[in-house]
Amino acid sequence: MAAGIALRMRARSEQATAATTESPLTRWLLIGTALGFLAVFLFLPLVLVFVYAFGQGISAYLAAFAEPDARTAIRLTLITAAIAVPVNTAFGVAAAWAIAKFEFKGKNLLITLVDLPFAVSPVIAGLIFVLLFGARGWFGPWLHAHDIRIIFATPGIVLATLFVTFPFVARELIPLMQAQGTEEEQSALTLGATGWQTFWRVTLPNIKWGLIYGVILCNARAMGEFGAVSVVSGHIRGQTNTMPLHIEILYNDYQFAAAFAVASLLAFLAVITLVVKSFVEWKSARTHAAVERESQGGGSS
Amino acid sequence: MSIEVQNISKTFGTFKALSSVSLNVPTGQLVALLGPSGSGKTTLLRIIAGLEQADEGSGSIYFHDEDVATQPVRRRQVGFVFQHYALFRHMSVFENVAFGLRVRPRRARPTKRDIRDRVHRLLALVQLDGMAGRYPSQLSGGQRQRVALARALAVEPKVLLLDEPFGALDAKVRKELRAWLRRLHDELHVTSVFVTHDQDEALEVADRIVVMNEGRIEQIGTPDEVFHHPQTEFVMKFLGEVNAFHCRVDSGRVQFDALELPFPQERQQIEGDARVFIRPYDVTIDTKTNGLPSVTAEVIRIHSAGPVVRLELRTATGQALAAELSQERFGTMNLQVGSNVYVRPRHIRVFTSA
Amino acid sequence: MSHGIAWKQRSVLPGFGLSMGLTLLYLALLVLIPLAGLVLFTGTWITLAEFWDKAVADPRVLASYRLSFGASLIAASLNGVFGLIVAWVLVRYRFPGKRFIDAIVDLPFALPTAVSGIALTTLYARTGWVGRWLDPLGIQVAYAWPGIVIALTLIGLPFVVRTVQPALEDLDHEIEEASASLGATRWQTFRRVILPTVFPALLTGFAMAFARAIGEFGSVYFIAGNMPMKTEIAPLLIIIKLEQFDYVGATGIGVVMLVAAFVLLLVINLLQWWSRRYQA
Numbered sequence: 001m002a003a004g005i006a007l008r009m010r011a012r013s014e015q016a017t018a019a020t021t022e023s024p025l026t027r028w029l030l031i032g033t034a035l036g037f038l039a040v041f042l043f044l045p046l047v048l049v050f051v052y053a054f055g056q057g058i059s060a061y062l063a064a065f066a067e068p069d070a071r072t073a074i075r076l077t078l079i080t081a082a083i084a085v086p087v088n089t090a091f092g093v094a095a096a097w098a099i100a101k102f103e104f105k106g107k108n109l110l111i112t113l114v115d116l117p118f119a120v121s122p123v124i125a126g127l128i129f130v131l132l133f134g135a136r137g138w139f140g141p142w143l144h145a146h147d148i149r150i151i152f153a154t155p156g157i158v159l160a161t162l163f164v165t166f167p168f169v170a171r172e173l174i175p176l177m178q179a180q181g182t183e184e185e186q187s188a189l190t191l192g193a194t195g196w197q198t199f200w201r202v203t204l205p206n207i208k209w210g211l212i213y214g215v216i217l218c219n220a221r222a223m224g225e226f227g228a229v230s231v232v233s234g235h236i237r238g239q240t241n242t243m244p245l246h247i248e249i250l251y252n253d254y255q256f257a258a259a260f261a262v263a264s265l266l267a268f269l270a271v272i273t274l275v276v277k278s279f280v281e282w283k284s285a286r287t288h289a290a291v292e293r294e295s296q297g298g299g300s301s
Numbered sequence: 302m303s304i305e306v307q308n309i310s311k312t313f314g315t316f317k318a319l320s321s322v323s324l325n326v327p328t329g330q331l332v333a334l335l336g337p338s339g340s341g342k343t344t345l346l347r348i349i350a351g352l353e354q355a356d357e358g359s360g361s362i363y364f365h366d367e368d369v370a371t372q373p374v375r376r377r378q379v380g381f382v383f384q385h386y387a388l389f390r391h392m393s394v395f396e397n398v399a400f401g402l403r404v405r406p407r408r409a410r411p412t413k414r415d416i417r418d419r420v421h422r423l424l425a426l427v428q429l430d431g432m433a434g435r436y437p438s439q440l441s442g443g444q445r446q447r448v449a450l451a452r453a454l455a456v457e458p459k460v461l462l463l464d465e466p467f468g469a470l471d472a473k474v475r476k477e478l479r480a481w482l483r484r485l486h487d488e489l490h491v492t493s494v495f496v497t498h499d500q501d502e503a504l505e506v507a508d509r510i511v512v513m514n515e516g517r518i519e520q521i522g523t524p525d526e527v528f529h530h531p532q533t534e535f536v537m538k539f540l541g542e543v544n545a546f547h548c549r550v551d552s553g554r555v556q557f558d559a560l561e562l563p564f565p566q567e568r569q570q571i572e573g574d575a576r577v578f579i580r581p582y583d584v585t586i587d588t589k590t591n592g593l594p595s596v597t598a599e600v601i602r603i604h605s606a607g608p609v610v611r612l613e614l615r616t617a618t619g620q621a622l623a624a625e626l627s628q629e630r631f632g633t634m635n636l637q638v639g640s641n642v643y644v645r646p647r648h649i650r651v652f653t654s655a
Numbered sequence: 656m657s658h659g660i661a662w663k664q665r666s667v668l669p670g671f672g673l674s675m676g677l678t679l680l681y682l683a684l685l686v687l688i689p690l691a692g693l694v695l696f697t698g699t700w701i702t703l704a705e706f707w708d709k710a711v712a713d714p715r716v717l718a719s720y721r722l723s724f725g726a727s728l729i730a731a732s733l734n735g736v737f738g739l740i741v742a743w744v745l746v747r748y749r750f751p752g753k754r755f756i757d758a759i760v761d762l763p764f765a766l767p768t769a770v771s772g773i774a775l776t777t778l779y780a781r782t783g784w785v786g787r788w789l790d791p792l793g794i795q796v797a798y799a800w801p802g803i804v805i806a807l808t809l810i811g812l813p814f815v816v817r818t819v820q821p822a823l824e825d826l827d828h829e830i831e832e833a834s835a836s837l838g839a840t841r842w843q844t845f846r847r848v849i850l851p852t853v854f855p856a857l858l859t860g861f862a863m864a865f866a867r868a869i870g871e872f873g874s875v876y877f878i879a880g881n882m883p884m885k886t887e888i889a890p891l892l893i894i895i896k897l898e899q900f901d902y903v904g905a906t907g908i909g910v911v912m913l914v915a916a917f918v919l920l921l922v923i924n925l926l927q928w929w930s931r932r933y934q935a
Contacts, residue, residue, distance in 0.1 A: 044778055104662055190380070
């Protein structure tokens with residue numbers, strides 16, 4: 001399901017010959033179409049966020065964050081991400097280790113299950129937790145009797161966020177670790193390393209960049225999740241609003257400059273995510289190319 | 302440190318990779334496990350290393366009287382050189398070689414100084430002293446191979462195990478490294494086992510050769526023994542080209558084609574239907590009969606471009622037969638396609654048909 | 656071995672028990688049990704008649720399904736066409752700004768849906784940068800179904816591009832040269848050689864974009880206008896029902912959407928299996 005988000009491990013260079021390329025006219029027509037499409041659908045909205053955010057001047061921009069509601073929203077978003085990202089990172093690494101480094105029956109089923117949250121609508125992700133922990137939900141009466149609030153409170157927001165960001169790190173690492181095989185780990189073991197030493201000194205350095213990208217993507221999604229959080233939060237201003245929910249309130253109140261100001265923070269985070277991804281891909285493409293070049297031309301010393 | 306393998310079996314799913322294999326490697330020897338792919342040689346090597354576990358209850362492995370079958374790989378103190386080297390790509394050559402020393406528990410870990418000295422000694426040994434700072438991707442195949450070897454030796458292994466050590470190298474480097482490995486072994490005398498599918502490699506480098514086929518050991522012996530006195534049909538066929546004929550063995554006489562020869566093997570007894578094997582260079586070719594028992598054959602093709610001349614023959618009974626003779630002898634005989642010749646086997650081996 | 660073939664092959668690497676145990680525990684607690692709860696809830700609290708009335712036969716719900724699935728289908732189709740072009744251009748041609756374009760394709764993965772939602776709405780509103788050019792032509796995008804399609808196209812775009820791109824990269828140049836040497840025109844080569852080869856990937860990307868679109872909420876919520884019977888998507892209806900404490904109605908729609916998601920997941924897995932059928 002989420003094959004699309006994984007890092008691409010290599011890109012081949014163009015090697016067109018006269019027989020396998022198009023006329024310049026066709027070529028530029030296709031490039032033009034692609035660029036036009038991307039401009040209208042991706043580039044313009046991104047630019048618009050920043051233009052509207054700063055449109056009323058820098059002081060109006062900063063004023064948006066001076067508001068106490070905005071501050072609580074930012075704080076709640078940071079708390080949520082601070083819990084969801086490390087938990088899902090730990091889980092993702094464990095899942096990737098089990099799936100990529102061992103052969104067992106039912107592996108494909110397990111991969112599909114790990115991907116499941118990608119296939120489920122975020123609204124349904126919120127719904128299931130409301131059904132479990134809401135006032136009329138499965139555990140509702142028990143929770144009420146013990147005075148524990150999950151829905152319309154921070155725990156519910158964290159749970160919903162954990163659910164929707166669950167697969168990101170694992171999805172990033174599994175193909176990477178599968179491609180690297182287990183020879184280096186076996187090698188470390190024959191040299192006397194313990195399991196942890198093998199993981200920290202051999203496996204982790206090899207998956208470092210993929211892990212960083214997975215964590216950043218997981219973080220971007222954790223901070224930006226709207227649908228699932230919207231269902232479980234209850235939209236209590238100054239208490240259970242995250243940044244995306246705060247944007248919604250400002251926008252519906254016609255406070256466009258403030259809404260876009262908060263949105264620009266999240267958009268900036270998205271841009272950073274893309275920059276990191278490009279950097280990681282560039283880096284792995286370079287090592288890959290170096291390895292390939294050497295293994296082809298590796299003659300005698 | 303000797304290695305003793307007793308009755309080891311290994312099954313993958315329904316595939317029997319090893320069936321009750323036993324093997325003894327004396328201290329200080331360099332032994333080759335030789336066989337085609339799927340013969341179980343790599344599986345055996347990995348079981349000795351502890352990278353693979355033998356089937357439960359199937360036997361045991363001793364390193365000098367110590368049963369290591371239940372020891373995890375990291376306690377066995379084997380040096381293992383992987384076929385594709387498995388160098389840590391994020392570490393420099395120095396760090397790769399130092400790894401095994403650095404991961405030791407604090408008590409057993411040498412000091413930084415000792416580690417540095419030992420790594421540099423090893424790099425000098427494998428002739429890579431100037432390369433300590435390089436990364437694996439900056440090395441040639443042969444250099445990587447030597448780093449892998451230095452890394453395995455750094456932990457002062459009880460035994461050295463090499464999986465197809467020259468498999469991934471081109472022909473020239475391969476030949477150089479072969480001779481070099483033999484010299485290195487003569488210097489260090491670590492008990493070593495290497496896996497190969499290349500008979501030349503095994504014959505040239507090893508003290509003893511273990512020929513394997515379909516999960517069993519066919520023969521163990523010195524290069525001379527396995528080459529000149531193969532014990533089974535498989536060994537005969539695997540170590541070089543061979544002509545095969547159906548034959549009958551009757552009270553010490555071998556009958557095939559129009560020939561009858563004495564049974565060749567001393568310690569073996571065979572009666573009835575069997576197969577006789579003749580190497581192409583173990584025949585004498587004549588244009589005239591000289592009274593000795595021989596087979597008449599027609600010359601089908603002549604390959605004279607090479608150190609020896611190869612003839613493709615067809616016997617009077619229609620059997621194909623390959624023969625080799627020296628250039629000088631060929632020069633004196635005036636052979637042409639279509640000529641008739643007398644072929645006299647100088648040396649034969651007979652095995653019952655499997 | 657006494658129990659025949661083991662479910663896991665033996666390995667010398669440590670940590671399988673720990674990592675697998677953690678994975679299964681976490682997966683069960685966070686994903687499987689809650690999802691099973693939804694199904695269980697439906698089975699025990701809702702009668703079939705109620706389910707039919709509230710999640711299938713209700714005209715407002717039906718209208719939302721039609722909109723959700725219809726708009727998603729159009730959006731996924733748009734992505735199929737333009738995504739293929741974008742992937743082709745990125746794999747085959749050199750042009751200035753290519754690295755930048757390649758990077759920005761992933762924007763919908765990283766940009767929160769609420770942000771893209773308000774940005775698209777502002778862009779396509781009657782006074783927006785794009786909307787002001789469309790308004791005189793009588794085309795209304797924001798607060799109408801075309802706006803929904805545009806939002807869904809945006810969030811589905813990377814799926815098509817990123818599944819087709821590797822398939823195009825792996826395409827052996829020689830088969831195109833072979834096709835050309837056999838006298839095919841460039842278009843024939845594309846139609847008969849290239850397209851069939853990358854088609855499974857294209858279909859997979861299409862199905863992923865479609866699956867993502869039917870579940871999408873954030874970006875559509877702002878641009879749709881949310882008028883009952885007209886521009887109200889199914890996920891929004893779940894939220895509305897929940898706000899009215901109509902758990903039965905919300906759950907019913909949720910189950911329908913969940914089943915649709917599972918069917919699509921199955922289709923995608925089959926497609927990926929199918930696309931590998933020529934591989935050794």
